[in-house]
Amino acid sequence: MATTKKGILNKLYVVVIIIALFLVAIIFRLTDIQFSDGDKYRNLSEQLTLRNDTIYANRGSVFSADGSLLATSMSQYEIRMDAFTVNSEVFEKNVRSLSQELSKMLGNTTAHWERKIRKARNTKNRYLFITRKLGYTEYIKIKSFPIFNLGMYKGGFIAEQSTVRAHPLNKVAERTIGYDDYRGAPGIEGAYRKYLTGKNGLRLKQKIAKGQWKPINDRNEKEPINGKDIVTTLNVNIQDIAHHSLLRQLEYYEAEHGCVVVMETKTGEVKAISNLGRSSEGKYYEKRNYAVYESHEPGSAFKLMAMVAALESGAIDTSTIVDTGTGRYRMYGRYINDSKRGGYGEISAARALEVSSNIAFARLIEENFGDNPEKFINSLYKMNLNDKLGLPIKGEGAPLIPGPEHSLWSKNALPSIAYGYNLKLTPLQTLTFYNAIANNGEMVKPRFVKEIRSWNKHVESFEKEVINKAICSKETIAKIQEILKNVVFRGTGRKLYSEDFSMAGKTGTARVEYGNYEQWLKDKKYISSFTGYFPAENPKYSCIVVIHKPNTKTGFYGADVSGPVFKDIAQKIYTTNHIINEVESETPDFESVKNDFEKYYTLANKEFNSIPNVKGMAAMDAISLLENLGLKVNYSGNGKVVEQSLNEGEKLVKGTTIKIKLS
Numbered sequence: 001m002a003t004t005k006k007g008i009l010n011k012l013y014v015v016v017i018i019i020a021l022f023l024v025a026i027i028f029r030l031t032d033i034q035f036s037d038g039d040k041y042r043n044l045s046e047q048l049t050l051r052n053d054t055i056y057a058n059r060g061s062v063f064s065a066d067g068s069l070l071a072t073s074m075s076q077y078e079i080r081m082d083a084f085t086v087n088s089e090v091f092e093k094n095v096r097s098l099s100q101e102l103s104k105m106l107g108n109t110t111a112h113w114e115r116k117i118r119k120a121r122n123t124k125n126r127y128l129f130i131t132r133k134l135g136y137t138e139y140i141k142i143k144s145f146p147i148f149n150l151g152m153y154k155g156g157f158i159a160e161q162s163t164v165r166a167h168p169l170n171k172v173a174e175r176t177i178g179y180d181d182y183r184g185a186p187g188i189e190g191a192y193r194k195y196l197t198g199k200n201g202l203r204l205k206q207k208i209a210k211g212q213w214k215p216i217n218d219r220n221e222k223e224p225i226n227g228k229d230i231v232t233t234l235n236v237n238i239q240d241i242a243h244h245s246l247l248r249q250l251e252y253y254e255a256e257h258g259c260v261v262v263m264e265t266k267t268g269e270v271k272a273i274s275n276l277g278r279s280s281e282g283k284y285y286e287k288r289n290y291a292v293y294e295s296h297e298p299g300s301a302f303k304l305m306a307m308v309a310a311l312e313s314g315a316i317d318t319s320t321i322v323d324t325g326t327g328r329y330r331m332y333g334r335y336i337n338d339s340k341r342g343g344y345g346e347i348s349a350a351r352a353l354e355v356s357s358n359i360a361f362a363r364l365i366e367e368n369f370g371d372n373p374e375k376f377i378n379s380l381y382k383m384n385l386n387d388k389l390g391l392p393i394k395g396e397g398a399p400l401i402p403g404p405e406h407s408l409w410s411k412n413a414l415p416s417i418a419y420g421y422n423l424k425l426t427p428l429q430t431l432t433f434y435n436a437i438a439n440n441g442e443m444v445k446p447r448f449v450k451e452i453r454s455w456n457k458h459v460e461s462f463e464k465e466v467i468n469k470a471i472c473s474k475e476t477i478a479k480i481q482e483i484l485k486n487v488v489f490r491g492t493g494r495k496l497y498s499e500d501f502s503m504a505g506k507t508g509t510a511r512v513e514y515g516n517y518e519q520w521l522k523d524k525k526y527i528s529s530f531t532g533y534f535p536a537e538n539p540k541y542s543c544i545v546v547i548h549k550p551n552t553k554t555g556f557y558g559a560d561v562s563g564p565v566f567k568d569i570a571q572k573i574y575t576t577n578h579i580i581n582e583v584e585s586e587t588p589d590f591e592s593v594k595n596d597f598e599k600y601y602t603l604a605n606k607e608f609n610s611i612p613n614v615k616g617m618a619a620m621d622a623i624s625l626l627e628n629l630g631l632k633v634n635y636s637g638n639g640k641v642v643e644q645s646l647n648e649g650e651k652l653v654k655g656t657t658i659k660i661k662l663s
Contacts, residue, residue: 505532
């Protein structure tokens with residue numbers, strides 16, 4: 001019996017020793033994990049339950065030259081509720097009131113919202129979806145509802161902020177204003193993205209359920225820094241005129257697409273640009289930036305360039321006579337035709353440009369440069385006609401003026417180039433040359449942006465850029481300016497003439513898709529254009545209008561299709577410009593307002609640990625500054641601050657009430 005007891009005790013001792021050793025091993029392992037691998041596992045735990053979410057910075061806004069908003073980032077809010085975290089007494093007392101307010105704002109019945117919130121509380125749902133896509137005003141309103149007004153911790157109020165890009169002018173100038181998203185980076189938004197893009201912030205969130213993350217606190221780990229603002233050269237009034245004038249003409253002629261650009265002569269500032277293409281439903285919208293990217297044969301609009309090159313070389317003068325015959329002339333095995341039935345007979349070179357004679361220009365250039373075509377082509381190159389403008393906007397089309405070594409060169413190349421075929425230019429490149437004529441020979445680069453600003457403070461300016469100080473002599477400029485006035489007075493643009501205001505310019509009508517001539521005769525297609533400037537005597541604006549493939553049953557000549565848009569723009573600018581000038585000249589410069597803003601801006605960007613001195617500040621600025629520091633503000637009176645209840649330098653305690661007296 002004693003032996004049996006002893007055996008049992010021995011076995012018990014063995015079991016106790018094994019258990020003790022096992023406990024020692026566990027303690028050792030726990031100690032090892034705590035001190036050797038503790039950081040590793042703590043980090044792993046935090047990675048699984050905590051994360052930093054990106055808070056995307058607002059992109060800078062895009063403004064017109066007159067301060068109108070063209071593109072901006074607008075905040076949107078998604079609202080959720082941690083229904084479980086709310087104190088039971090507070091919940092029961094206020095859930096009905098909260099449901100009533102949600103019903104008024106978001107629809108559905110009060111009972112619906114109460115059932116939804118109670119269910120979320122019973123199921124311990126800490127991320128109940130309430131609504132999304134709220135604007136800032138609605139966000140402030142919903143934040144004040146019962147329970148929600150207690151904030152994140154006591155009221156379970158969760159607000160997720162996001163931003164969307166808005167264009168207040170809707171589709172007007174959309175392709176030029178541009179965007180920087182999945183559609184690429186066209187227009188101003190894409191070209192100036194380094195300024196518009198801010199720096200993103202971070203917000204720490206905790207995992208509260210499968211796939212659900214809740215912000216840990218109201219403050220961000222890293223505040224986002226918004227992008228800078230772009231001030232463009234566009235004028236909203238002129239843009240509106242250009243857009244609707246082009247739209248009416250496209251609809252009337254059932255054209256495929258078209259564009260219009262209005263540019264300030266001396267500076268190159270683009271005041272309006274509209275690009276409209278037709279959808280499959282027959283509606284017109286900003287489909288592509290045709291003015292910038294679309295290279296095409298300019299047709300008769302190029303006769304101006306040919307005339308300048310010929311005059312500058314000394315080969316011809318404006319009085320040089322050329323025989324256009326009866327309107328049909330054979331050259332190198334093909335016929336060249338003029339639009340006038342029966343032809344113009346013998347006319348001067350100046351008259352040839354006024355009436356836009358194809359035969360006259362083909363003969364003038366071929367007979368004077370046929371033996372040395374390089375001389376003519378080099379004259380065009382010297383005027384930068386074969387160079388890109390170097391626009392910051394993405395997608396500028398490449399110009400093409402082939403020389404004798406080019407694969408497109410043939411016996412017919414030189415006479416074809418003379419009247420606008422066998423070469424390519426974009427509308428904006430064509431306008432830039434015409435603008436140089438209006439600007440007494442100085443060719444300036446088209447400019448879309450005036451300056452960069454941040455918090456209404458100047459950051460960077462973009463000044464006028466000169467491409468060519470003098471594309472030709474002053475004598476040639478004077479002759480050409482006179483001819484372009486006569487184009488409107490007695491030439492192909494005479495339908496546009498007005499006694500009320502002066503214009504100068506050139507019509508353009510070019511065949512398109514004429515490779516198969518027999519097919520083209522069955523379905524004739526044209527590009528109609530008018531390019532010029534106004535006033536004719538002291539030009540302020542230059543303008544080009546290009547309309548592709550108008551319905552030929554209605555009309556196709558440049559003077560008929562595109563000319564009226566040009567005239568409409570010129571006339572409306574004439575009738576409103578004196579008002580604009582009057583307002584601009586009489587707008588006062590309030591130095592005191594500037595000083596107030598400078599003081600507020602300086603203080604608003606400082607970090608305070610103590611009460612600031614707001615005496616002398618405007619009420620609006622003082623209240624804004626103090627509330628942003630977390631103080632509650634009571635004020636009396638109007639005007640500027642003359643007294644404050646908390647003295648400068650006192651310890652800043654958020655939630656403290658400060659009283660200010662206004663003069």
